[in-house]
Amino acid sequence: MAERKRVxxxxxxxFLGSHLCDRFIAEDxxxxxxxxxxxxxxxxxxxxxxxxxxxxxHHDVSKFVFVPGHLDYILHFASPxxxxxxxxxxxxxxxxxxxxxxxxxxxxxxxxxxILIASTSEVYGDPEVHPQIEEYWGxxxxxxxxxxYDEAKRFQEAITMxxxxxxxxxxxxxxxxxxxxxxxxxxDGRVLPAFMSQALRGEELSIFGDGSQTRSFCYVDDxxxxxxxxxxxxxxxxxxxxxxxxxxxxxxxxEICQLTGVELKLGYQQLPxxxxxxxxxxxxxxxxxxxxxxxxxxxxxxxKTLIYFNEFLKVTSNxxxxxx
Numbered sequence: 001m002a003e004r005k006r007v008x009x010x011x012x013x014x015f016l017g018s019h020l021c022d023r024f025i026a027e028d029x030x031x032x033x034x035x036x037x038x039x040x041x042x043x044x045x046x047x048x049x050x051x052x053x054x055x056x057x058h059h060d061v062s063k064f065v066f067v068p069g070h071l072d073y074i075l076h077f078a079s080p081x082x083x084x085x086x087x088x089x090x091x092x093x094x095x096x097x098x099x100x101x102x103x104x105x106x107x108x109x110x111x112x113x114x115i116l117i118a119s120t121s122e123v124y125g126d127p128e129v130h131p132q133i134e135e136y137w138g139x140x141x142x143x144x145x146x147x148x149y150d151e152a153k154r155f156q157e158a159i160t161m162x163x164x165x166x167x168x169x170x171x172x173x174x175x176x177x178x179x180x181x182x183x184x185x186x187x188d189g190r191v192l193p194a195f196m197s198q199a200l201r202g203e204e205l206s207i208f209g210d211g212s213q214t215r216s217f218c219y220v221d222d223x224x225x226x227x228x229x230x231x232x233x234x235x236x237x238x239x240x241x242x243x244x245x246x247x248x249x250x251x252x253x254x255e256i257c258q259l260t261g262v263e264l265k266l267g268y269q270q271l272p273x274x275x276x277x278x279x280x281x282x283x284x285x286x287x288x289x290x291x292x293x294x295x296x297x298x299x300x301x302x303x304k305t306l307i308y309f310n311e312f313l314k315v316t317s318n319x320x321x322x323x324x
Contacts, residue, residue, distance in 0.1 A: 004029055004053060005029050005030070005072040005073070006029065006030045006069065006072055006073075007029045007071070007072060007075065008032045008034060008067055008071055008073070008075070008107075008113075009034070009074075009075045009077060010035070010074075010075070010077055010104065011035055011040060011076075011077035011078035011079065012031075012032075012033025012040070012045060012056070012077070013037060013040030013045050014035065014077065014078075014081075015044070015081075015179075015184050016077055016118070016220065016223070017035065017077040018045050018183055019183070019221075019224050020224060021033050021054070022048075023224050025054060028053075029053070030053045032055045032057065032067060032071075033045055033048075033055070033057070034056075034057040034061065034065075035057075035058065035059075035078065036061075038092065039080050039082075039085050039188075041185075060096075060100075061076075061100035061103055061104060062092070062095040062099045062100045063103070065107050070111060071107070071108075071111040071113040072113055073115070073231060074104055074108050074111075074114070075116045075118070076100070076101060076104050076115065076116070076118060076156075079096050079097060079149075079153075080092070080093050080096075080149070081149075082189045082190045083189050084187070084188055084189025085188065086149040087145060087148075090148035093148045093152055094148050094152045097151075097152025097153055097155060097156045098156070101159055102159060105160065105169065105171075108169055108170075108171075109163065109167055109169055113170075114170035114171070114172065114231070115169065115171055116171075116172040117156055117160045117171065117173050117174070118174055118176060119157050119173050119176065119238060120149075120175060120176050121175055121177040121178070121240070121242065121279060121281065122149060122153060123150065123153050123157065123175065124136060124138040124139070124140075124276075125138045125139040125140035125150060125274070126139050126276045126277055126278075127276065127278055127279075130278045131280040131281060131282040132240065132279070132280065132281055132282060133240075133284075134175065134240055134282075134285060138154070144273055145272070145273055145274070157173055157238060160173055164236050171236055172230050172236065172239075173236075173237065173238040173239070174226070174227055174230050174239055175241065175281075176241055176242065177216055177218060177240065177241065177280075177281045178216060178242065178279065179217070180217055180219065180220065180301065180302075180305055181219055181220030181221065182220070182305060182308035184305070186309065186313075191215060191249065192217065192305070193309075195252065195256040196260070196306065199260040200309065200310070200313060202262060203265070204265045204267035205253045205256065205267065207249060207250060207253060207266050207269065208249075208269050208271045208275065209249075209270075209275070210250075211248060211253065211266070212248055212249070212277075213248065213249050213271075213277045213278070214246045214247060214248050214278050214280065215279050216242055216243050216244055216245055216246045216247070216279055216280045217243060217247070217252075217298055217301070218294055219243070219294070219296040219298075219304070221296060222296050223242070225292065226239075226290060227241060229290040229292050230286075235285075235290075239286055240282060240283055240286060241286055242281035242283065242294075243294040244280055244281055244282070244283055245297075245298060246279075247298075255302065256302070259302050259303070
């Protein structure tokens with residue numbers, strides 16, 4: 001029997017990281033999840049602890065990273081990803097994108113492993129090109145409140161390409177657009193969990209600005225499929241992975257209220273500084289190089305997510321932390 005391939009997934013207890021752990025377990029890999037739990041939650045991966053092909057390391061990748069044994073692949077998903085988190089811990093966000101990425105690239109070089117870096121559509125900033133193509137360099141304010149996240153990801157891409165060009169390291173870069181699904185935190189500040197939790201509690205849905213800004217939402221299973229294909233591809237430059245089905249924030253609020261069966265009540269608030277007005281991926285490269293495009297419609301994905309949130313609220317009905 002052939003030995004299982006080994007993959008290290010940083011941020012493995014987070015929303016996306018935990019779904020990646022599930023996927024690689026399903027593909028019969030030996031999975032090593034690493035997380036400092038600053039935004040991740042062990043509940044996301046507790047169902048894997050009983051498996052002999054799963055390990056968990058409680059560790060901050062901004063510090064020296066050691067993993068015994070060989071590694072075939074590294075997926076670097078350790079980073080706060082929502083404004084409520086990276087505005088609260090901007091220094092840690094910058095460190096995980098810079099020092100953490102440097103540490104993991106060094107580990108990949110030592111282990112002769114292929115490494116996939118999780119970048120983001122936020123590298124495009126408030127874009128002047130729409131939809132966003134990978135060749136667009138972006139419109140980012142490096143000293144604004146979002147700079148800690150945006151520039152951490154831009155540096156992450158730069159150092160990854162430097163390792164690829166200078167050391168010949170096998171690297172992959174995925175630019176992730178808005179993604180949703182089970183295991184999102186209700187209080188993480190992103191659009192979908194905010195709207196869904198507010199609707200389920202009968203509150204006004206918070207609209208920042210006039211609600212005309214757009215987003216494109218991809219269901220997590222589709223995203224994981226795209227990431228998996230990119231990892232196993234031969235393409236080293238960044239690739240957009242997301243759903244190009246674009247919708248305004250106000251229209252999205254209407255969809256959430258219709259889905260949850262509550263009356264539409266909107267509360268308008270000031271638009272945050274440097275908030276992107278448009279967000280839609282051009283996925284031509286993903287289609288041509290990976291043979292990938294999203295399969296799950298927004299209506300189907302939202303129904304799956306609502307089931308998760310309803311179950312979560314039942315379990316936490318006596319615990320009010322989720323509304324903080």
